[in-house]
Amino acid sequence: MDENLLTQFEAYLNNEMSKAQQTAFDAKLATDADFKADFELYKKLNNFLAYKFANEDAEKELRNTLNRLQEKKVERKAKVVPLFSLKKILVAASVVLLVSLSVYKFTQKPSFTDFAHYDELTLTVRGDDETQLKMLEKYFNNKQFDKALPLFESLLKENPNDNKLLLYKALALVETNKINESLALFDKLITSDNTLYKDNALWYKSLAYLKVKDYKQCKITLEQLSTDSDYAEEAKELLNSL
């Protein structure tokens, strides 16, 4: 952008042009894309600088406030407790704890762990010697979900439509915080022609949302659960506490 151009821009914006000059300028804006782009940039720069210098102080003041709030937070955390008052504080703290525990039930949102419990995974019948299945059972039932996942993976390769495996894999995914992946599996089960695991999928899908504190989706999912499902009772409790 050369200076001549800038002088023109300035003159135009300051209304220092003759009528004829103005018309020529407008015409050029309408036809010359580069000229227009330069003019737009010039206007933006003007706005930016005018704003910047006018608000430097306001920014400083805001930063002061933010720094203060930050320090206050750190201080609160780092406060050293003198030894002699430690006992008193402990007594007071236990009282507070008792009180807050009783309040807790009424004020806190329910959490994933309040509701997540699974039936034991059984895949093999007695006498079966399917090592992979046995290992998978063991890992899942011992809550070693990260170890269970690769086994799900390889078993599902052979039986991609085994809904029970799909359901338990989804649970392992929730437990290992792979929520998005688990949601896809739940949806697959919910929309599957085989409705055997539909209720399980809906219930645990709602818990997946609960785990990431997406209470809205949790609620929406719970409301799809039929009232005669095995989970109806717990679902009602959860819905009421959301």
Added chain:
Amino acid sequence: MSSTKHKDHRYIEALLNNDSRILSELYQKFTPKIIAYVKKNSGDETQANDLVQEVLVTIFHQAKDKGFILTCPFDAYFFLLCKRKWLNLLKKKSINKVTIEDDYLSISDKQEEQANDTERYEMQNSLFETKFQELGKKCKELLKMSFTIKSMEKVAEALNISYGYARKKKSQCMSQLAKLIKADTSFEMIKNY
């Protein structure tokens, strides 16, 4: 764009009014999550606090400069901005051994759109600001004066130069600034903002 104010817009107003009571609430409510995220991803608490401050200052400017109105919950919008800015910082430092914990967060289009808006605003401003700082001392001084005093006659008087020369100088400085900006690779990205 529809612009029905979300009730959380009060946090934006608190930034504009430097209202430390509500800002303190904002810190308590929203920053622990960000600090945890940064810590999980190769950072420490000080860096997290700096990050939070930069994002809040950007939102403040966007609101003051462009009348930004929050139409979605603050939580997801703010977290998304912090998260993206942190990832950009990591990328710049080219720390390779980063394990990014993929935090799941339900994000609506609106929240994403608002965060993108703020991001574009920040991108433009930081490009302009960086390039302004690259100008020579004289240019910076002259531009600052001409934008704060506004009348070029008075600027010329204060600098003890002629009016014509002051205007010419201002044009030169602006032209240099524009050139620096256009030559930067990130200019293409903000051109149409």
